[in-house]
Amino acid sequence: MIILMQFGATQAQIDAVCDVIRQQEVEPLVLPGEDRLAIGIPAALTADQRDHIEAALSTLAGVSKITQTSRPYKLASLEFHREKTTVEVKGVQIGPGHFVVMGGPCSVESYDQFYVSAKHVKAAGARIVRGGAFKPRTSPYSFQGLAEEGLKIMKQVGDDLGLVTISEVMSGDMVGLVATYVDILQIGARSMQNFPLLIEAAKSGKPVFLKRSPSATIDEFLLAAEYVLSYGNKNVILCERGIMPLDRSYTRNTLDLSSVPVLKEHTHLPVIVDPSHGTGVSKYVAPMAKAAMMAGADGLMIEMHPDPSAALSDGSQSLTPEQFAALMDDLRSLSGYCGLKM
Amino acid sequence: MIILMQFGATQAQIDAVCDVIRQQEVEPLVLPGEDRLAIGIPAALTADQRDHIEAALSTLAGVSKITQTSRPYKLASLEFHREKTTVEVKGVQIGPGHFVVMGGPCSVESYDQFYVSAKHVKAAGARIVRGGAFKPRTSPYSFQGLAEEGLKIMKQVGDDLGLVTISEVMSGDMVGLVATYVDILQIGARSMQNFPLLIEAAKSGKPVFLKRSPSATIDEFLLAAEYVLSYGNKNVILCERGIMPLDRSYTRNTLDLSSVPVLKEHTHLPVIVDPSHGTGVSKYVAPMAKAAMMAGADGLMIEMHPDPSAALSDGSQSLTPEQFAALMDDLRSLSGYCGLKM
């Protein structure tokens, strides 16, 4: 942390700032400048120390600006954990050198619908099938999912076809139930800062697939991952799925693909991109999927439905099985170019 | 809903769109235009009908643009419920004609700290005391609250001083516990679309204080309220607390005060403003609090701490008791000007 004093700050004001820092048992460093003086804190502060210093400084005169100089996450940081993480689930590797695709319908609607979907996923060469059993819907009047019945279907189909399964869990008290049936726990974008849920998901021991909130900064996203990591669960997979759009009239969100190289530089965790939610429009999914691979993503989550026009949710962003298979073919040929196994 | 066809759309394409609409048992209305034709749906669609039509149309050729013409909330709408709602809690009225202030520290830190805070709140003329027992913190390393111990302190202090209490509940399975101790259940901004929590809070029968997510549109905010209302709980209080900032270097959020007249026009529910989180800077709280009253708010939630520089959380946005009392005096004199009881 560095505190910039106002032009003309008095010695008493400077001393008061130094006292606040010393109360946290850290020795401040005074940096004389040409027209303004700055005070540095040459130590790694705990979150509580930082909070206390900020609060105390906010009441002092003569302070112009407080700047955080460090990054707030540690376990998620590539600086402190130099080896890239590979999450392995039933033989499927999610991490560097591989390119994994998670496909399937937005919602599990019936055994038949999900079985057919999963067969298409498998036939196209993907090894993870997705589907929602508990659906977070903006409107209380929209279809809310099949709940436990949907989970049972997922497990059955996953076992029958030898596919890894992933499904969303919406609250901490449901983690146990969902973890009984599925292989990877998905934390939805709206739940990224549902801290009780993050903690329970972490404790389950299952891999946690964490979607970025549409309003989350990179630091907030990595701090949410830090929650899971700090409870001892190392298998965290990050997912970029679009941030708040500047323009809602053409796409549902703004897929922030530059977050991929940013995340790859700063964290060791795998990064997946979801172009289905990221754009909300099925015809934009394929170009953005290929773009995501080039941006350095470790894989994709893609919505595919046997009959998008009859889907109970998110039909307008779902690929048909044919479109999905064609995209998988394209990705495979590009993956060779990128040196990725697929 | 209205569907704009592309310039030069064929009769077959037009027929296909009409068929999709008729499958939902609604008769489409074709609107000939000068260069493009539009197809209207002259009926109130259910959410599922709308989802189906959108999904089906997304796969059809010749469609240029789909526009929702109606508002998606109903129970929350002033159009369908012409009487403004007043939420009454232990004799305190939150709604038109009154201006209510909820004051208190970010976190309940100890009995003494909370008792002193609450005495200041009461002395300044406010009747509702706030305090956090379960704290949603961005970093896992920050103070997380006293949990149930904090709730017990709140209840004790509320009873001792005759103040209404409000505290945040972070997950559905905790609603029962929190509802045992406090008078109003607060749903935090990060939980605005935590649907299991909204449903449990609704069922508790307690008034629900719903904060707007920093990325929520007005429709998304009112649909979250609609969840609570649709489970039979009519006592919903809305709270504007700042949206995602364009510029994070001077304020923590952008307090969206124009949401106040927008909400007052479209919903019957009371609207409270939180300038403490809305700005994140204590010196901006008083001007924005007074501005909120002028914008038409029904009240305020304000952070006040006996010693902000020693607060365990959010000290930099907390008023001192003296600042809080001075603000209450200012608000009281303005309330007369606005014809509000306070």
Next chain:
Amino acid sequence: MIILMQFGATQAQIDAVCDVIRQQEVEPLVLPGEDRLAIGIPAALTADQRDHIEAALSTLAGVSKITQTSRPYKLASLEFHREKTTVEVKGVQIGPGHFVVMGGPCSVESYDQFYVSAKHVKAAGARIVRGGAFKPRTSPYSFQGLAEEGLKIMKQVGDDLGLVTISEVMSGDMVGLVATYVDILQIGARSMQNFPLLIEAAKSGKPVFLKRSPSATIDEFLLAAEYVLSYGNKNVILCERGIMPLDRSYTRNTLDLSSVPVLKEHTHLPVIVDPSHGTGVSKYVAPMAKAAMMAGADGLMIEMHPDPSAALSDGSQSLTPEQFAALMDDLRSLSGYCGLKM
């Protein structure tokens, strides 16, 4: 500026950073930390020095994060210019202690329309009349203004009624023309970073009314003002008129009222609020106008048209003369409460 080195940065990497700084003839200060080292630059850098250092550091290994610790504006800063600025135009004072209202139609449409508008402005007690002669319109097919003819009308009406006039100038080569006719030059939000225009407006010697771009941070806004100030023109008036909206379906922009106390703390320049463009909806203008006064604004710019439903531009955000007069009455009674002359 402070440079955070990566965890485990080598001595050679640290030396390389110090060398870059020394090339700008500044002596770096090394700040040892617990797990990461930081390097401070204890001097006020010129913009070019800063640019050079940033560019050079971007190519070096071992650098984790570069943070600006100072504010980039100087002439606009209250720290370096402790006296608040009052801009005086023909006896009208814009600055502390006063509350000034600029009213009038979006566009000058004809002599009669503008004369009637200006009479209403004057009758309601305002002393500055606004009107557009050159209109920046998003669509090339919308009404573009009367051009010089409009300016002549403004001058005539301003002289006849003894009102100060303000109108927008859209390009540097038009400054001379517009300055011949009007008292205050308005720089529109879309032109905030039209630097050739800022420079010409500065040189004209006329007061410059500078609107904030909808995407501008506070620093970018004050740097635009700095352009004008740096060319020797001290009469700069800032105007908040709404930033990019999160939600375009209820308001045209998001009026960022908290920018008012932020600006008042950091600059000596007067701050005006435009709730007409800020909301885009006439019924929200009055509450937001009063809120702006409470937030600490030095005045308002408000669109009023004799017959909004017949306006050639922006009719949906224009007040009627009656609404304008009623708002002026409200503001006058509030101004007494705030200790402002009006």
Next chain:
Amino acid sequence: MIILMQFGATQAQIDAVCDVIRQQEVEPLVLPGEDRLAIGIPAALTADQRDHIEAALSTLAGVSKITQTSRPYKLASLEFHREKTTVEVKGVQIGPGHFVVMGGPCSVESYDQFYVSAKHVKAAGARIVRGGAFKPRTSPYSFQGLAEEGLKIMKQVGDDLGLVTISEVMSGDMVGLVATYVDILQIGARSMQNFPLLIEAAKSGKPVFLKRSPSATIDEFLLAAEYVLSYGNKNVILCERGIMPLDRSYTRNTLDLSSVPVLKEHTHLPVIVDPSHGTGVSKYVAPMAKAAMMAGADGLMIEMHPDPSAALSDGSQSLTPEQFAALMDDLRSLSGYCGLKM
């Protein structure tokens, strides 16, 4: 346009709306609904008709919501101009089937610096060289460019090496000067809605390279292009260069790659991506450049400097000649995969 009436709107209110529409000589179509009635306007309105109707409706009671059903641009629209545009400049084709790269330094700093830069551009296989002579800088204290001297250098170097040149023009009165020296006129992001400049650039007859403003919606972007097209200049090239960032601490802007497939669907104009400004960080340029090709872009604009650490502007986002050449090699091998000539 479609007007949704409020629930319970009276016949008189409905008639008043219809009258407003009829005043524009269009016959309204009343759409009865289950609980609310809508009124459609089955005609292509002019911009002025639309403005008038909106203004008039804003003053009427009983109106719930006004929705635009059509797109506001026409000449830029792929619907009305089914053939994709190829802009040809001195034998270089910008448009479908080709992938063009514009490389070079942010600023022209000297003959030697620009000549060396251009040689590297050419050696790497690119055919268009960029460089700024008039620099729009946020701070008045930053390097502002060599002005006409810079243009002369560009022309000389372009002629010597047989490269097409592109440079920014910042105001309408400078168009003539800049057009004398360079082949393509660049309109910078801050000037996207500088309408006098757009008009002059259009009239020059030179190809116009139009950068998207960081706050522009797709419609606003295409309407800016519409200005140029409506003055008879068909050679407009669009450039996505990053929108306002949610998070300014890792990238300078948010490169909105999904705008590429959106634009390709809705306009016939070529679309170029600028990952240098889009990210502001040289190490993110290559992945985002390749991602842009996959997203469907027709080319790239990339900053390259012989010695980024000595650049007078934007050094931190400039590639070295070696990085640029390597990227060009990568792009060439990918272009074969995409069926693009390069």
